[in-house]
Amino acid sequence: MMSLHAISELNSSVVLIMSDLHYSLEQLLAFQYVADDMSFKKAAEKLHLSSTALSHRISKLEKLLEIKLFERKTRAISLTPEGEYLYKHVQNGFMTIQKALNDLQQKKQKMFTITTTPPFASEWLIPYLPELQALFPQVIFRVHASYDPVNMLTDQYDLAIRYGLGAYRDLNTELLVNDEYVAVSHAFFDENTLDWSTVPLIHFSWGEEYCPLKINWQVWYQNQGMQISAGQRQVFYNEENHAIQAVLSGQGVALLSSVAINNYLKHGTLKVISPFKLSAMNYYFLSRSNEDEVVNKTKAWCREKLFSVIDCEPSATWIN
Template identity: 75%
Template sequence: MVDLHHCLDQLLAFQYVAENLSFKKASDQLFLTPTALSHRIKKLEQQLNLKLFERRTRTIVLTPEGEYLYKHVQLGFNQIHKALEELQQKKQRMLTITTTPPYASEWIIPYLPELQALFPQVIFRVHASYDPVNMDTGQYDLAIRYGQGGYRDLNVELLAEDEYVAVSHAFFDEALLDWSKVPLIHFSWGEEYCPLKVNWQTWYKQQDMQIAAGQRQVFYNEENHAIQAVLAGQGIALLSRIAVSNYLKHGTLKIVSPHVLSSMNYYFLTTENEDDVVTATKTWCREKLYNVLC
């Protein structure tokens, strides 16, 4: 029995020579010298104790045994190549999206099955944080960050412009609204993350008002918690329009004042080697926002 472990290189060399009927062309394709290639063919013929090629003056031709072997070797290597391609196609890839907690809660997690259906071969990982992101580490494929732009050494694309609006539960009676008595729900993620001072104090000051002494207030450091407090009817919060767009569209929350505060914007951050999956994920994110905001 022929030991395939020792003759696979020779069989591959044989296939290339049989396809080209030229040692020179085959050696160029295999990055071998003609002498090395000739040695492999000779060794295969010795192992099989068969003559595979007839060497003529200016050309070579396959012997009947060579024709038979070539047909089966070609089929075998084609099947191996096909199997390797299928394995690559089935191989699951991990794609990590890092974004702010509100964007993860309101725009990624509820719709993630849609994204998974678009890319069944991809395993998605969602990382939520306000912290600056270092894309050079290779930990993240796509970052969605809330800021003022100007990110260095990255591909930066605007995802959405934002503003902060005063929001209440849908059943709140605006006829009874007294800005000196209404319970205020504060959300603050720290000046290191939001340096524009988007807060109730600024909102009141811009309208020549002030928060009354003794006015009921509660403070949260997570915007998601402030949203839940408003949904529970506990007061009015100053919230990102992007973060609460779904609630506004479905009528569970409503804006109770035309006065808004300018804020920062959402940006996509990627590296130069972004692939088709990352590009398509960005398109999907834009479409989800567009369908709600427009």
């Protein structure tokens, strides 16, 4: 058993080396590894050190403390009473440090970036984002809205929701929802007075170089054997959100994505004024192959939120 005098000496030694503790942490860790298995050989393997380097660290610690920590025998070693005393406290110390590191890692906030089209961001992400944030308190969500092609392999984005045909290479591509374009007006528009040759037309275009399908009023009219009149009032926007606001303010009628305007149709602020629809592209999830829990749960949340409102069944079709 360790004497009170020996304990007092050890405590005094520890106090003396506190100012040089940054020099002794490696030695203390080496000491713990040796004491854990009572083996210099096993400790050296775990620490990826040579036996000589490990013995040097233990000797340096004993010299620094001016205390013998191990009884070295021919084929075995054992702790001295002072070594047992130090071992108990070193163990507790490193366990406390490890726990602190684990706690910090768990509390560390992660930035998670979702990139999607402006209409999907404004209609389906931003209004419900607090719900998603509540699922992941330690995640900071960033929403990036753009129609531009996205390079998921740069690690700049964690999840993409894109509007297209699904031909995305080298990515996990999952169909989220099918879409179609419908002619809509504001809620108080009188269909009985509708004249397709004079009604003001609201257009929007979003980088048609990326869109192989022509979805516009010209195609809509042609498919019904009609044409836009020469003097017909028209206005053009480059954002679908702006076109939606123009319709809501009574500026005319627009050809819009049924997914983008679903909430407006549900609440009766917009209405469909023609049964004729144009087939469109679809919304897809794009992600890298190494999906983590946040990616998978965010996709599940998006799908659940979307199909709790839209009158159709969710799709689980995998393209790649």
